[in-house]
Structures are given as structure tokens and as C-alpha cells.
Amino acid sequence: MSGTGDPADALNTVIGNALVLVSQLDAVVSKIATQKQPDTSSGAQSLVDQPVAGDSSLDGLSLAHDSATLIKAHATKISLLIINEPFTPTAVAKVIRELVAGPIPSLAAAVEVCTPTRYTLSIQQDLAWRAGRVLRELKELLSRVPRDGKVLSAAKKNASVGAAGGRGSIATTGVLWSACDDVMTFAKRGFAGSLAHKVEQLKDTLEDVMEELKEWGEETEDDDDEDENDDNEEGEDDGSVAQVTSGLEASTLSETRDTQDILDDLMNSQRHIPRDDPEKIRERLDSCLKRLRLTTLLYQATVKRRLKPLPRVPPASQSDIPARLDEVISVLKRMPERFGSLAMAFYELDRSEIDRLMDECFFDAFAASELLAKPWEGQKDEFTDWALRFQVEIKKG
Known part of the structure; x- marks a missing residue:
């Protein structure tokens, strides 16, 4: 930059160049x-001209x-410089140049x-998603x-x-801080910790499904009948009052009936297991809950026996472990969603769908x-x- 140039014009040029770079890197990490x-033909290398990008001994996390730490610090400087007098274009431009020269391309390089x-593809994609969020929020700032x-x-x-x-x-700065903190927290867990944390979250989701199914199974049609009878008794006691007020409420009811109908549909959408249970839903629910409990134990044991013993930084040498981990994570990620669909089949008392989804889940x-x-x-x-013992028990049902 020429020493006689207008600082404001120079700042605008720096901002424009920075936005172009951030947008390019965002497109790469988002992909x-x-x-x-x-993707073995990564486009990031042409955008990230960093020696570290090809260094197999470097820990990407x-x-x-x-x-992310440096981006957060520089973003804080920018945030303060643009709200406090006097506004100094050269100072802002200096901070943005430092961002462009180091932390921004380094974050994209880390994903690569x-x-x-x-x-594992799982860790790379989780980091890429978080890095993309940082880049998008940085563009906003x-x-x-x-x-x-x-x-x-x-x-x-x-x-x-x-x-x-x-x-x-x-x-905007606060949202960017949050995005940077998310990257820092994720990276700080390391290789083993990131995978373990992911599986623990999936286990928590499975346990939520299990608890909801338990609560649903404890309710019966008799409970619904009792609630309905209670409502009818209250309605008889309040009948005279209702007659007096019905005229006053008529206009309001006409306006809110559609909303109330929707709420009623939602409240009544969950049917409960009938007392005679001709479809043997209760029997299927008991089997499902037993095996679902076993499945949560599998997640717990996976974290303890297979993931936590992994190193914090994966070895640079070639190994089949990452591919095996991706295969396992793919299955473990799929199960909570399928169990959620299974729960919906129970709520609808759909025996054939219950049987189909139970087979898939287990x-x-x-x-x-x-x-x-x-x-x-x-x-x-x-x-x-x-x-091996788990497999025997899961087959029993």
C-alpha cells in the first residue's frame, strides 16, 4: 500500500479481499x-497455501x-476498534491482514x-461444520x-x-465467539475424546427414547377413560354456568376453534395399549425395552473399551482403524433415528411397522x-x- 493512499480506501480493499478469501474457504469446508x-481430490490445497497442510506429523485438532483462539482474539480487537472513537482505518486494516495471513487459512488447513x-471422516466432517460456522460468522463481522x-x-x-x-x-461478535469456542472445545477433546463424546451423545438420545417408551407403556386406555369421566363430571357440575356464558363466548370460540382442534389432535394422537391387547403390543414393548437397554449398554461399553483407549492424537502411520471407526460410527448414528421411528410405530399401535423396525434396529x-x-x-x-454375550441376548428378545 502506498504511504500517500487514503486509509479508508485501503481498508475497504483489505475488507473486500478478506471477504473473498473467507467465502472461498467457507465453500471448501462446507463441501x-x-x-x-x-474426497481425495481436495480443493482446499489450492486455496490454503500453508506448509502445514501436507505435514502428516501435525495434529490437525x-x-x-x-x-480458533487467534480468530476470536482478532475478532475482539476488530469489534472494539469499530465502536470506539477515534475510528482508525489503519489499525482495523492491520488486524484484518493478520487474520488473512494466519488464523483464517490455518483453520481451513486444519480441516484438511x-x-x-x-x-476418520466423522471427525473431519464435525470439524469442517464447526470451522464453516466460524468462517460464516467472521464474514458477518x-x-x-x-x-x-x-x-x-x-x-x-x-x-x-x-x-x-x-x-x-x-x-455478531458474541455469536462469533460462540462459534470459536465450539471449535476449541471440540478440538481440545482430541481424537479419542471427540469420538467418545459423539457416542455418549448418541447414547443419551437412545436413553431418552427408552424413557419415553417406558412412560407411554405405563399408561393404558383405562387411564384415558378415567380422565374422560372426570371431565364429564366436572362438565355436569358446571353446566348451568356454561349456559349463562355460552352466548358471551360464542364469538371467541369461533375464532379459536381451529387452534383448539389442532391441540386436541395433538393431545389425542398418542393412543395407548388397550386392556385386552389383541395385537400383543405390550409383549413387543417389553421385548423392545429389554433390548433397547442392552443397546445403551453397548454404547457405554464402546466408549469405555474401544474409544477411550485410543490415543489423543492418531498415529501418522497408515492404519485400518479410522475406516473401522467410520463404519462403526455410521451404524451407531443410525440407530437413535430408527429407534425414534420405532417409538412412533408403538404410539400408533402399528404391529407390522413395529415388527419391521424392531428387526432393523436390533x-x-x-x-x-x-x-x-x-x-x-x-x-x-x-x-x-x-x-458375544450381547449378541446372544439381543437375539433372545
Whole structure:
């Protein structure tokens, strides 16, 4: 930049270049976050001219943590510079140049370093999603840097999230901080910790489904009949009052009837197991809950015996472990959604759908245990024996 150039014009050029770079990198990491299979022809290398991108000994998660930390710090500087007098274009431009020169491309490089063949596709995509969020929120902040050489007005500074004219710079900075913190927290868990945390979250979802099914199973049609009788008795006691007020409420009821009908449909959508239970739903529910409990134990044992023993940083040497992990994670991710569909089939008392989904769910559980039975090194360990017992029990129903 020429020493005689207009600082405001120079700042606008820096902002424009930064926005172009951030948009390009966002497109790359967003593609990685949504791809179905590993992309061996990564486009990130041409955009991320960083020596670290090809360094197999580097820990991509540590790089992501450090990059997010620096982005957060620089974003804080920018946020303060654009709201405090005097507005200094050269100071803002300096901070943005530092971002462009280091933390921004390094964050994208970290996603590239976390290759599926070393870190698993699961970890790379989870990091890519979080990195993409940082880049998008950074674009929002850069877009709010004044172009007229003046600090932001109170409205542009203080507008809250969801405001008609868009959120202000302070709220935007807060959202960016949150995105950076998310990357830092994820990266800090390391290779083993990130996988373990993911499976623990999936286990929690399964346990939620199990508890909901338990509560539903404890209710019967008799409970509904008792509630209906109670409502009828109250209606008889209040009949005279209802007659007096019915005329006054007529107009209001006509306006709210559609909404009430929707609420009634929602309240009545969950049917309960009839007392005579001709479809043997109760028997199926008991079998499902027993095996669902076993499945949650499989998730728990997977974390303890297979994931936590993994290293914090995966070895640089080639291994079949990441591919095996991706296969396992794929099955473990699929099961909570399928169990959710199974729960809906129970609520609808759909015997054929219950049978079909139970077969799918517990086939997945069996398959997961089969994938996990063999240790990462060697042929057999304590978990192998447990997995075999699990398979016997899951078949029993």
C-alpha cells in the first residue's frame, strides 16, 4: 500500500479481499462437511497455501484449536476498534491482514489435515461444520466494519439478534465467539475424546427414547377413560354456568376453534395399549425395552473399551482403524433415528411397522457389536467376550 493512499480506501480493499478469501474457504469446508465419501481430490490445497497442510506429523485438532483462539482474539480487537472513537482505518486494516495471513487459512488447513484416513471422516466432517460456522460468522463481522471512516452508530452497534435491521456488531461478535469456542472445545477433546463424546451423545438420545417408551407403556386406555369421566363430571357440575356464558363466548370460540382442534389432535394422537391387547403390543414393548437397554449398554461399553483407549492424537502411520471407526460410527448414528421411528410405530399401535423396525434396529445393534468385537490390536480381549454375550441376548428378545 502506498504511504500517500487514503486509509479508508485501503481498508475497504483489505475488507473486500478478506471477504473473498473467507467465502472461498467457507465453500471448501462446507463441501467437506456434507460429503458422503472422502474426497481425495481436495480443493482446499489450492486455496490454503500453508506448509502445514501436507505435514502428516501435525495434529490437525491442535491447529484448529490455536486458529480458533487467534480468530476470536482478532475478532475482539476488530469489534472494539469499530465502536470506539477515534475510528482508525489503519489499525482495523492491520488486524484484518493478520487474520488473512494466519488464523483464517490455518483453520481451513486444519480441516484438511484431519484426513479421513487418519482422523476418520466423522471427525473431519464435525470439524469442517464447526470451522464453516466460524468462517460464516467472521464474514458477518467483517461486513459490519464501517466503510465511511466513522465508528458504528448505536443502532448498528447494539441491535440484538433477530432485530429487523439485522443484529449489531456486539451481538455478531458474541455469536462469533460462540462459534470459536465450539471449535476449541471440540478440538481440545482430541481424537479419542471427540469420538467418545459423539457416542455418549448418541447414547443419551437412545436413553431418552427408552424413557419415553417406558412412560407411554405405563399408561393404558383405562387411564384415558378415567380422565374422560372426570371431565364429564366436572362438565355436569358446571353446566348451568356454561349456559349463562355460552352466548358471551360464542364469538371467541369461533375464532379459536381451529387452534383448539389442532391441540386436541395433538393431545389425542398418542393412543395407548388397550386392556385386552389383541395385537400383543405390550409383549413387543417389553421385548423392545429389554433390548433397547442392552443397546445403551453397548454404547457405554464402546466408549469405555474401544474409544477411550485410543490415543489423543492418531498415529501418522497408515492404519485400518479410522475406516473401522467410520463404519462403526455410521451404524451407531443410525440407530437413535430408527429407534425414534420405532417409538412412533408403538404410539400408533402399528404391529407390522413395529415388527419391521424392531428387526432393523436390533440387526443394527448386532452389526455394531460384530464390528466392535475385535480389538484395534490383536484378535481378542475382554470386550470380545462381552460382545458375544450381547449378541446372544439381543437375539433372545
